[in-house]
Amino acid sequence: MNKLLLSALLGLALSSNVMAGELVKMKGKTEGRVNHEFIYQDGCQTCHQGSGKKNTTDAACVECHGDINSIPVDESKLAIPEAHPHKSLHYNQGASCLACHAEHEKKAPVCTECHRTWFEEM
């Protein structure tokens, strides 16, 4: 899966100037992330185990991206160093990917519930 991810990212880098996580129309009315286009070609099962109507879980994210510790965050963009969402002082390892990330819609990370100016909708 990781190889697939890499090739998808490379393809993205060569073919367009959209950002990796940008939200675009994917299938019919369903929106999705540009970097996940190859998953949509595969059907929804990669994320929704069994059926598109079933809620996804972290397992699907981790399979391609690795766990929260192995995913880099551009620290130059943080409001303050402590605002590192993958090393949160409040949750650290105890956060689901879904607390901050959504595939089909823009979502504000859980941190913005209190720290309103630190993060933007992604």
Next chain:
Amino acid sequence: MQGRRNFLKLSAGAAIGSLAATLPGTVQAKSCGEINWDESADVIVVGSGFAGLSAAVNAKRQGLGSVLVLEKMQVIGGNSAINGGWLAIPKNPIQLAQGVNDDSPEELVKDQIISGRGMQNEPALRQIANRSLDAYDLCIDTGVKFRDGFNIQVGGHNKARAIRTQHGTGGDITTKLYEAGVKEGVDHRLQHYIEDFIMDGQQIIGVKVRKNYRFPDLKTGTTIFIKANKAVVLANGGFARNMALREAVDPSLDPTLDCTNAMGATGEVTLTAMAYGALPVHMNLIQTGHWGSPDEGGFGWSNALLSIGWHQGVAISVLNGKRFMDERADRKTCSEAIMKNRNADGSPAYPVVFFNYNNYAKDDRVVRALRDEMAWKVDSLDEIAAKFDIPAAELKRSIKEYNKHVGERKDPLFNRKMDTAEELTGPFVVSRIWPKVHYCMGGLKTDLGARVIDGRSMAPIKNLYAIGEVTGGIHGEARLSSTSCLECLVMGIIVSETIKADLEGAV
């Protein structure tokens, strides 16, 4: 499995046991089959804040078997994870190193009795205070870091006994308890919402859970049944975010009041327990802080910023540019005065609090507030008037009058103590204020062992325990700062001991 579950018929409030022979007659008559449990655990803990995580780790250490923590949100830690990280521990090592040798658990209880105004549960407070060093040890042992040499006296305490976590958040404790739990074999699950309890008469035997639930949408996820072999520990926190419930028990808490709590503090598990007979106490005792800012979520920086604002600055109504209260009065007096500021449609007209910028430019409280845009540096009264839509002439007249009163060290308008007041010349630090709901003193009645008490029999509901903010009656009228974390951690230890004792007694 899926198909077979259709045989299960749960009538409203009905209790169905796995063994028909043990069922009380009334239920047996209605029951049509047995529960198809999807899984089981020896101890099920509901909620993953200080209380739940402490209970989980300690249940493991007591050898109670498999421990399952069910958290409905997408993060571990509940309200505790965003709490301020204060912990009152009489005779803690930092306190002793400071030379404060005359503190004791009994001294802490004394303070809590004053704050509880006769409504507190003294034996419960005493038990918690007596075990406070155990809570401290639990923290140290799981890797929690406290600030070096930091131990101070906080509001309502007669001794310096409050220590604070390294980063000033309860997250410093919840993340460590969580990691210790993972290491010691506790199974933590996110997005598991308790839909119902499964009762066998006066005993809880499991929970109906919505798995992969996505707060707050009850249509998400799928239903599963988890059997509790030995105990269910409710550690689901308070209900300060449940607008309808808090207004029902205290009509003065109108819905315009925001809340310092995490979004998940909605109390539905408390209500479920009540539906099965658990006795609620003190539900209307809800703590409110008059130091909230509408420009940030949660507890935020406002409280700290206003410790300058109330003393050295002024509170002004945006409606007429006038002062409207003694800025240094108590919480209730100030809250009531602030909430009178309303637009014609009843919506809040957030008053502004401001003080001189220059003297506090480098103060952490100001730096953070300006950085996070919950307060602003504004150069002149005209600019304040424009930015916050205040009548400029009235504002200037009010400040001119206020400065005269500062000079005379006398406040004829509201009789405020003016010893710390500063003449306001600008530039200013300006923030907006509105009270926030903070803590629910009320909840489920428990005995000293954390067993949930049934209101009809006044006896414990078998195998059902509750600890932390979900319980009621412990603090009485008002809870002191830095005592909730202590209560939660200690009761997590005590509940594991009770469960063990109850199991031994049952054999």
